[in-house]
Amino acid sequence: xxxxxxxxxxxxxxxxxxxxxxxxxxxxxxxxxxxxxxxxxxxxxxxxxxxxxxxxxxxxxxxxxxxxxxxxxxxxxxxxxxxxxxxxxxxxxxxxxxxxxxxxxxxxxxxxxxxxxxxxxxxxxxxxxxxxxxxxxxxxxxxxxxxxxxxxxxxxxxxxxxxxxxxxxxxxxxxxxxxxxxxxxxxxxxxxxxxxxxxxxxxxxxxxxxxxxxxxxxxxxxxxxxxxxxxxxxxxxxxxxxxxxxxxxxxxxxxxxxxxxxxxxxxxxxxxxxxxxxxxxxxxxxxxxxxxxxxxxxxxxxxxxxxxxxxxxxxxxxxxxxxxxxxxxxxxxxxxxxxxxxxxxxxxxxxxxxxxxxxxxxxxxxxxxxxxxxxxxxxxxxxxxxxxxxxxxxxxxxxxxxxxxxxxxxxxxxxxxxxxxxxxxxxxxxxxxxxxxxxxxxxxxxxxxxxxxxxxxxxxxxxxxxxxxxxxxxxxxxxxxxxxxxxxxxxxxxxxxxxxxxxxxxxxxxxxxxxxxxxxxxxxxxxxxxxxxxxxxxxxxxxxxxxxxxxxxxxxxxxxxxxxxxxxxxxxxxxxxxxxxxxxxxxxxxxxxxxxxxxxxxxxxxxxxxxxxxxxxxxxxxxxxxxxxxxxxxxxxxxxxxxxxxxxxxxxxxxxxxxxxxxxxxxxxxxxxxxxxxxxxxxxxxxxxxxxxxxxxxxxxxxxxxxxxxxxxxxxxxxxxxxxxxxxxxxxxxxx
Amino acid sequence: xxxxxxxxxxxxxxxxxxxxxxxxxxxxxxxxxxxxxxxxxxxxxxxxxxxxxxxxxxxxxxxxxxxxxxxxxxxxxxxxxxxxxxxxxxxxxxxxxxxxxxxxxxxxxxxxxxxxxxxxxxxxxxxxxxxxxxxxxxxxxxxxxxxxxxxxxxxxxxxxxxxxxxxxxxxxxxxxxxxxxxxxxxxxxx
Numbered sequence: 001x002x003x004x005x006x007x008x009x010x011x012x013x014x015x016x017x018x019x020x021x022x023x024x025x026x027x028x029x030x031x032x033x034x035x036x037x038x039x040x041x042x043x044x045x046x047x048x049x050x051x052x053x054x055x056x057x058x059x060x061x062x063x064x065x066x067x068x069x070x071x072x073x074x075x076x077x078x079x080x081x082x083x084x085x086x087x088x089x090x091x092x093x094x095x096x097x098x099x100x101x102x103x104x105x106x107x108x109x110x111x112x113x114x115x116x117x118x119x120x121x122x123x124x125x126x127x128x129x130x131x132x133x134x135x136x137x138x139x140x141x142x143x144x145x146x147x148x149x150x151x152x153x154x155x156x157x158x159x160x161x162x163x164x165x166x167x168x169x170x171x172x173x174x175x176x177x178x179x180x181x182x183x184x185x186x187x188x189x190x191x192x193x194x195x196x197x198x199x200x201x202x203x204x205x206x207x208x209x210x211x212x213x214x215x216x217x218x219x220x221x222x223x224x225x226x227x228x229x230x231x232x233x234x235x236x237x238x239x240x241x242x243x244x245x246x247x248x249x250x251x252x253x254x255x256x257x258x259x260x261x262x263x264x265x266x267x268x269x270x271x272x273x274x275x276x277x278x279x280x281x282x283x284x285x286x287x288x289x290x291x292x293x294x295x296x297x298x299x300x301x302x303x304x305x306x307x308x309x310x311x312x313x314x315x316x317x318x319x320x321x322x323x324x325x326x327x328x329x330x331x332x333x334x335x336x337x338x339x340x341x342x343x344x345x346x347x348x349x350x351x352x353x354x355x356x357x358x359x360x361x362x363x364x365x366x367x368x369x370x371x372x373x374x375x376x377x378x379x380x381x382x383x384x385x386x387x388x389x390x391x392x393x394x395x396x397x398x399x400x401x402x403x404x405x406x407x408x409x410x411x412x413x414x415x416x417x418x419x420x421x422x423x424x425x426x427x428x429x430x431x432x433x434x435x436x437x438x439x440x441x442x443x444x445x446x447x448x449x450x451x452x453x454x455x456x457x458x459x460x461x462x463x464x465x466x467x468x469x470x471x472x473x474x475x476x477x478x479x480x481x482x483x484x485x486x487x488x489x490x491x492x493x494x495x496x497x498x499x500x501x502x503x504x505x506x507x508x509x510x511x512x513x514x515x516x517x518x519x520x521x522x523x524x525x526x527x528x529x530x531x532x533x534x535x536x537x538x539x540x541x542x543x544x545x546x547x548x549x550x551x552x553x554x555x556x557x558x559x560x561x562x563x564x565x566x567x568x569x570x571x572x573x574x575x576x577x578x579x580x581x582x583x584x585x586x587x588x589x590x591x592x593x594x595x596x597x598x599x600x601x602x603x604x605x606x607x608x609x610x611x612x613x614x615x616x617x618x619x620x621x622x623x624x625x626x627x628x629x630x631x632x633x634x635x636x637x638x639x640x641x642x643x644x645x646x647x648x649x650x651x652x653x654x655x656x657x658x659x660x661x662x663x664x665x666x667x668x669x670x671x672x673x674x675x676x677x678x679x680x681x682x683x684x685x686x687x688x689x690x691x692x693x694x695x696x697x698x699x700x701x702x703x704x705x706x707x708x709x710x711x712x713x714x715x716x717x718x719x720x721x722x723x724x725x726x727x728x729x730x731x732x733x734x735x736x
Numbered sequence: 737x738x739x740x741x742x743x744x745x746x747x748x749x750x751x752x753x754x755x756x757x758x759x760x761x762x763x764x765x766x767x768x769x770x771x772x773x774x775x776x777x778x779x780x781x782x783x784x785x786x787x788x789x790x791x792x793x794x795x796x797x798x799x800x801x802x803x804x805x806x807x808x809x810x811x812x813x814x815x816x817x818x819x820x821x822x823x824x825x826x827x828x829x830x831x832x833x834x835x836x837x838x839x840x841x842x843x844x845x846x847x848x849x850x851x852x853x854x855x856x857x858x859x860x861x862x863x864x865x866x867x868x869x870x871x872x873x874x875x876x877x878x879x880x881x882x883x884x885x886x887x888x889x890x891x892x893x894x895x896x897x898x899x900x901x902x903x904x905x906x907x908x909x910x911x912x913x914x915x916x917x918x919x920x921x922x923x924x925x926x
Contacts, residue, residue, distance in 0.1 A: 522916070523909060523912055523913045523916045524913065524916040524917055526916070527913070527915075528912050528916060530909060532908075591874050591878050591909075591913075592847060592878065595777060595780060595781050598777075618874065619843075619871070619874070621812060621815075621847070621851075622775060622777075622780050622812060622813065623775070623808060623809030623810070623813050623844070624775060624809070625774065626774065627774065627776070627777050627780075628777070629777055633777075633778050648840075648871050670776035670778035670779065671776075671778060674772070674774065675776055676774070697772055697773055697774050698772070698773030698774065699773075
């Protein structure tokens with residue numbers, strides 16, 4: 001029985017006893033010639049998953065299989081080896097001959113530490129088999145992750161341009177994979193390294209010797225599919241590299257070895273086919289697969305079949321499936337592993353640990369700064385209480401994997417699908433098969449969406465440093481609370497895995513609805529509004545947008561409506577939204593609205609139940625850009641639960657409508673810090689600063705990431721938690 | 737804070753108030769409150785009753801002697817701290833700030849004079865009709881429209897202003913206010 005590992009198998013063959021050889025006496029110069037068949041005594045196989053897809057790049061996970069080879073060589077000391085690469089039946093014979101030869105070459109070079117062969121593979125591409133920077137990055141990552149290895153290896157970017165550094169990187173990577181005890185001399189191979197092209201030492205068998213042939217039915221289904229990933233996964237058992245160990249003392253004369261060299265064409269192979277070789281390797285049964293372990297009749301090459309007909313390594317591995325999850329940082333340590341919980345929904349980022357006071361010496365009036373370092377605890381995404389992560393568990397991958405992620409609208413169409421959606425997930429530790437991303441965040445507005453994020457990847461990584469929206473490893477997506485977040489992982493074996501989660505919990509529905517009436521005062525009775533009100537004007541496209549972006553961050557969807565009974569002539573509609581033009585009541589000047597006027601206006605325009613009224617006046621006599629009447633202070637008045645915005649400040653008071661509505665929602669008394677947010681003093685080092693909070697006294701006068709638009713899920717100095725108090729307000733209702 | 741700096745100038749230049757620490761301190765706190773971007777409705781409706789009349793008077797007197805331009809929000813809030821003794825100083829503040837480089841200061845000064853019932857409000861409004869800032873012209877029109885309904889010369893003045901400036905896109909509200917008020921009629925509505 002062969003030991004099966006994640007990426008291969010190894011085992012000893014049943015070797016028939018050599019029969020006694022009877023020799024007749026010779027005379028004169030005549031000699032008896034005894035030709036002993038070469039007989040494999042053991043086998044070692046590396047599966048497709050230990051290579052990059054459609055590539056000869058050897059992945060670090062092969063270390064597990066190399067340990068098995070080491071044991072096998074101990075069991076069979078002095079057994080010479082030969083390497084056979086195999087491809088699957090997709091593509092031309094010639095291409096697959098070359099690719100299978102390249103994989104065999106890569107393994108031979110690894111065992112013999114022949115960096116020149118790897119350099120040849122690196123420098124000479126074949127189809128998709130391009131080593132390039134990603135291969136070097138894999139090597140660097142592997143070496144950096146080794147105990148004491150951080151920074152020891154040449155940087156991939158440098159090695160890409162410098163052959164000398166590349167040789168060093170290859171050498172270190174080979175040593176890391178094989179360890180000190182597994183270095184094979186070229187003379188330990190069947191051809192003893194005598195042939196410069198490796199004849200008898202390593203070769204590619206193209207697609208001539210499949211272990212698995214799909215049924216006609218399966219093949220038709222795969223042919224019809226646009227996405228070939230499932231076919232490719234099902235075909236993976238055919239993509240393998242086999243190393244056979246022969247009886248100690250076996251020797252061949254390379255020139256007489258029947259297999260062509262790795263770089264030669266297929267003609268030499270075809271000469272060794274069974275007479276029905278083409279049929280053997282291609283015939284399909286209507287409803288059943290043909291499997292070599294069961295029928296021993298799928299190899300075209302008679303020579304190879306003789307060597308392996310009873311080999312325990314020519315089995316068909318059961319493919320282990322990969323898993324993709326969105327996870328949360330269960331214990332808050334910012335170190336995600338297999339133990340952190342998967343989540344069934346995601347929420348918007350709050351930017352609640354995002355800002356630091358300006359550095360000492362910045363001078364008066366300097367703005368707070370956004371924490372955007374590589375370290376997670378010093379990064380606004382990595383430190384956010386709503387951060388989440390992507391985790392892949394894939395026994396068939398190693399080092400790093402890529403996941404694409406995007407956001408969708410309610411109807412599943414794309415919302416934020418940047419040019420490059422990919423995200424790098426690093427293996428938690430070598431061999432864990434668990435890969436995790438850096439923290440990720442959802443946002444509601446375009447300023448936040450376009451904020452650069454540090455990728456969180458180590459210096460020297462191709463994607464280290466600040467990443468823009470549209471670039472790989474950007475960690476932000478704009479989302480809708482009616483929509484979804486989707487991630488997609490393509491394992492090397494198995495179909496593409498897609499995970500889609502809702503934004504905010506839907507079962508039970510954690511979202512809320514915030515209904516508003518928006519009024520714009522007319523300049524005079526029957527006149528125009530004190531601000532432009534046509535569909536498409538700033539009251540809709542800026543103020544209402546900001547209100548929505550603000551409250552979607554805490555899971556609230558804003559709706560607008562005219563109070564029941566409002567004359568249609570007074571309503572301006574823009575899509576599904578509405579505002580109401582309202583005459584100044586008798587004795588009220590729209591440009592001199594004071595407390596008494598607000599009560600008169602409130603009395604003239606009653607609201608539907610539990611609906612906040614937002615008014616745009618021409619001018620507030622208070623000099624405020626806006627003012628509100630929360631229930632805690634004004635419940636008995638006709639202007640209770642109203643928010644007034646000073647039209648005179650309209651050009652720069654874009655956050656005022658959201659802010660004043662916030663006063664009604666938090667219901668914090670005017671008597672306590674004016675009802676405003678009051679940054680907590682504790683705990684030391686907290687980042688819940690006044691300047692970026694929507695409810696500070698004095699909202700920002702321009703839009704941006706650093707402006708006063710945030711709402712946080714933490715008690716302020718006065719004990720008011722914006723997230724919970726706003727969502728629990730009597731002015732919100734079940735999501736609809 | 738800029739407002740506190742203003743007060744420091746105001747108070748240190750006022751020899752009569754120097755050394756009256758409790759009142760100055762209270763006036764300083766009041767100015768800080770009035771300078772806030774947002775003063776709550778509750779505080780406004782209570783007329784800042786937690787502050788003494790002495791501190792209100794001291795603040796207004798200091799501002800009247802100041803050579804700096806207070807923010808428009810401070811000017812807007814002065815009527816909320818009116819006492820029987822600070823009206824004249826307040827009027828002086830507004831008259832001076834009719835020339836403020838900040839259009840908000842000019843706007844609040846026109847409205848302030850009108851709110852205090854000072855006769856100079858009409859002349860101030862007439863002058864303000866020529867201002868480049870829409871909100872200042874709105875203030876002027878707001879003050880003058882009630883007079884125009886009684887005095888045809890004011891009505892014609894407003895008509896002239898409208899004819900001359902109605903195509904100025906900056907004057908969205910002021911010209912709109914005149915139009916909505918029927919300024920194109922030959923005589924004021926009765």
